[in-house]
Amino acid sequence: MSAPETHMMEVLATKAEARSLSFYYGDFRALQGISMTVHERKVTALIGPSGCGKSTFLRCFNRMHDLYPGNRYEGEILLQPDNTNLLAPGVDPIEVRMRIGMVFQKPNPFPKTVFENVAYGLRVRGEGSRRRIEEKVEQALQDAALWEEVKDRLHQPAYNLSGGQQQRLCIARALATDPELLLFDEPTSALDPIATASIEELMHDLKERVTILIVTHNMQQAARVSDFTAYMYLGDLIEFGVTDELFIKPKMKQTEDYITGRFG
Amino acid sequence: MVALMIGVLTFAALFVDMAIDGVGRLSWDFFTNYPSRRAGQAGILSAWVGSTLVMLTTAFFAVPLGVGAGVYLEEYAAKNWVTDLIEINITNLAGVPSIVYGLLALGLFVYQFGLGQSILSAGLTLALLILPVVIVATREAIRSIPQVIREGSYALGATQWQTVRYHILPYSSAGILTGIIIGMARAIGETAPIITIGALTFIAFLPPAPVKAEPPFISFEWLLSPFSVMPIQMFNWTSRPEAAFHANAAAAGFVLVLMTLAMNGLAIWLRYRLRRNIKW
Numbered sequence: 001m002s003a004p005e006t007h008m009m010e011v012l013a014t015k016a017e018a019r020s021l022s023f024y025y026g027d028f029r030a031l032q033g034i035s036m037t038v039h040e041r042k043v044t045a046l047i048g049p050s051g052c053g054k055s056t057f058l059r060c061f062n063r064m065h066d067l068y069p070g071n072r073y074e075g076e077i078l079l080q081p082d083n084t085n086l087l088a089p090g091v092d093p094i095e096v097r098m099r100i101g102m103v104f105q106k107p108n109p110f111p112k113t114v115f116e117n118v119a120y121g122l123r124v125r126g127e128g129s130r131r132r133i134e135e136k137v138e139q140a141l142q143d144a145a146l147w148e149e150v151k152d153r154l155h156q157p158a159y160n161l162s163g164g165q166q167q168r169l170c171i172a173r174a175l176a177t178d179p180e181l182l183l184f185d186e187p188t189s190a191l192d193p194i195a196t197a198s199i200e201e202l203m204h205d206l207k208e209r210v211t212i213l214i215v216t217h218n219m220q221q222a223a224r225v226s227d228f229t230a231y232m233y234l235g236d237l238i239e240f241g242v243t244d245e246l247f248i249k250p251k252m253k254q255t256e257d258y259i260t261g262r263f264g
Numbered sequence: 265m266v267a268l269m270i271g272v273l274t275f276a277a278l279f280v281d282m283a284i285d286g287v288g289r290l291s292w293d294f295f296t297n298y299p300s301r302r303a304g305q306a307g308i309l310s311a312w313v314g315s316t317l318v319m320l321t322t323a324f325f326a327v328p329l330g331v332g333a334g335v336y337l338e339e340y341a342a343k344n345w346v347t348d349l350i351e352i353n354i355t356n357l358a359g360v361p362s363i364v365y366g367l368l369a370l371g372l373f374v375y376q377f378g379l380g381q382s383i384l385s386a387g388l389t390l391a392l393l394i395l396p397v398v399i400v401a402t403r404e405a406i407r408s409i410p411q412v413i414r415e416g417s418y419a420l421g422a423t424q425w426q427t428v429r430y431h432i433l434p435y436s437s438a439g440i441l442t443g444i445i446i447g448m449a450r451a452i453g454e455t456a457p458i459i460t461i462g463a464l465t466f467i468a469f470l471p472p473a474p475v476k477a478e479p480p481f482i483s484f485e486w487l488l489s490p491f492s493v494m495p496i497q498m499f500n501w502t503s504r505p506e507a508a509f510h511a512n513a514a515a516a517g518f519v520l521v522l523m524t525l526a527m528n529g530l531a532i533w534l535r536y537r538l539r540r541n542i543k544w
Contacts (some may be wrong), residue, residue: 062419069343098421108412111435120430121420126396159543170416177420 013040014080015181016061017213019221021075023056023065030056032235034203038082038181043212045205045226045243047219049258052257054215058183060099061086061213063093064163068074079181083185098125102183103173106158107166109158109173117158117169121177136176144204164195169202171202182206184214188221198226220221231255279521294515296511299497303508309498310467312381314525315452317459317486318493319388322394322451327444330395331433334402334440339516358396359500365393366459366460366515374461381462383471384487389457394447401443405436412427449524455495466500467492494520 016038023031030053038044046054056065063086065071076085079099086096109117118137127133137154141147141149146168158169167187174182184203188196200208203212203225216222221242230240231254239246239255250256257263297307333354339344341347369389417427425531433440473491475481494516503515 062421063417065417067418094423097419102419103519104412104416105421106412108410108416110413110416111433120417120422124420124422124426124432157541157543173416173420 007174012042012219014038015040015080016058016086017215018060019076019078021057021060021073021077023053023060023070023074025056026070030061030235034232034235036230036237036240038211038213039228040211041207041209042227042231043207043214043225044228045222046215046229046230046232047214047217047222047258048232048238050217051234052232054232055185057232058185058213058215058236061181062097063079063087063252064101064102065094091213098177099179100181100183100187101177101179103167103170103174103187105186107163107170109161109166111157111159114158114169115154118172118176121173125177139238140172140176141169143175143206144168145205146172147197162195162209164191164198167191167195167199168202169200171206175206179210180214181211184212184216186215186217189217197222219247231258233258269283272415279518280513282521286516286518287516288436289511290518295455297467297542298495299492300468301473303506303512304510306501306512308494308497308519309447310470311492311494312519313470314463314467315493317383317447318386318390318491319452321383321487322390323444323448325388325391326394326398326447329391329401330398330444330447330452331440333473334399335428335432338403338406339424339432340533354396354465355401358400361456362393362454363460365389366457368392369457380488381464382488383491385461386458386463386491386493387487389461390408390451390454393454393457394451397447397450398440398443401446402436402440405439405443406432408439409435411523435542438535438542441538442531442535445527445534449527449531451526451528452493453495453520457491459495459499463496464492465492493522 014037018034018036018038020033022029022033022037023033034057046057048054052086059065062075063174065073073087077088078084079096084091086100099132106221110120112120114170115137118140122133124138138147138151141150146165149165150169153160158166161169167190170185171182188199200221203214206212207227214226216221217224226243228241229243229246231238231250231252233244233254238249239252241251246255247259250259254263268500274281293305293311294307296309298309299311300306308533337347337350341350369385369392373379373385373388374381376496413431413435414427454477466470467490471486471491472483474486475484497512498516498520501509501516
């Protein structure tokens with residue numbers, strides 16, 4: 001939670017940029033031509049009432065929609081520094097997901113051991129060296145502030161962990177492969193307040209090295225963790241700006257109504 | 265509950281009756297003797313060896329085919345009318361009377377492919393018969409895996425095959441194994457299709473051994489050998505006039521029912537064991 005002036009003084013680098021991005025579930029146009037920038041090593045929050053398209057938008061970044069038939073993208077998402085359009089027909093969604101990690105709404109550890117959960121991303125990349133996998137797993141668990149709690153039970157099933165630990169395990173799993181951008185889809189909505197606080201604290205530490213894009217339905221959470229906030233409504237991006245400014249002095253009437261609780 | 269009890273009690277009564285009739289005939293010799301004209305010396309050696317070999321052949325064909333088809337339909341096939349058609353067909357195939365499979369096998373395997381009245385023909389026939397059971401069990405098991413697990417795997421950059429290999433198959437293995445065993449338990453008791461393709465009712469030799477003393481040590485001659493199976497042996501004995509053979513039939517039936525129950529028990533145990541390690 002840095003003060004707004006620090007943002008103004010730093011030079012902001014762009015990590016990803018959506019350009020007139022529209023998304024269709026069959027004939028239904030769920031995103032209405034969104035243009036928005038995700039700044040490097042910052043936390044960007046997407047807020048808005050249920051059904052506003054914030055999760056749909058998030059899932060465009062790792063091409064999650066490709067898993068289901070009838071979905072279609074229009075426009076582009078440019079990932080920097082190489083200026084790759086993630087949505088281009090020639091781009092393999094698997095390549096995209098190798099660079100962009102995701103943490104889901106409900107902790108979804110695989111029914112395997114703690115170790116295997118974190119090692120999985122390395123294994124699918126063909127990492128064969130046992131030693132390197134062990135190093136990476138330990139590093140990722142440490143980065144996810146979970147190492148101390150699980151180091152003695154790495155080879156026990158992951159479902160023995162508490163909900164908050166499971167979610168941190170999912171974060172470690174995503175971190176193990178060094179993603180450039182990490183997507184969080186309402187990561188704390190299934191967690192208690194203490195676990196939520198630990199995840200938020202973790203996000204604050206993580207942004208030193210990875211860009212974070214988070215969907216949240218909790219405005220206080222957006223205010224606490226993010227540097228930038230985007231307010232979405234009915235598939236449109238209504239307002240995007242520095243979090244502290246957006247919450248204190250929103251430019252749009254709609255945004256103000258939403259954040260003051262008069263609407264949504 | 266009452267309906268259930270009627271079923272269970274009827275089965276128990278029949279089973280006990282059969283056990284009383286047959287248990288006197290159960291001895292080591294009964295398992296190691298060939299059938300004989302003298303009821304007291306007759307045994308089920310050729311029948312249980314035949315049943316075992318036919319089951320192995322059945323599993324060899326039905327398991328990869330059935331699991332493969334189930335995985336394909338759930339994970340790969342596009343959701344369109346072709347898939348729907350296949351789906352309806354599989355459901356219907358499960359309800360086709362087994363004698364129809366026997367007739368198909370007689371025409372196709374025995375004559376068209378020239379496989380003869382062999383263990384291979386029987387195995388293929390029973391494989392066809394239980395294929396729908398295996399496919400349906402595989403699909404049910406796969407469908408019970410939450411979508412978030414698949415998404416979690418894909419989100420880490422896994423390919424579809426990696427997702428199937430590391431997640432879908434391991435997590436559905438309990439359900440798939442249960443389906444396979446239940447299918448096999450059904451196949452082991454099937455008589456009609458096996459008779460149709462021409463299994464022998466009286467056979468006093470074993471198929472050639474699969475392992476040999478001289479190279480290449482492994483032989484598949486047994487696949488083309490004539491054979492008998494447990495239910496046919498029973499059928500043969502019950503159609504004899506002498507009461508002593510009826511006791512033999514009861515004993516063989518007792519063994520067959522025990523085998524079926526053991527397989528079902530194994531299915532339940534495996535399901536329990538494998539499920540214990542999987543929670544979402």
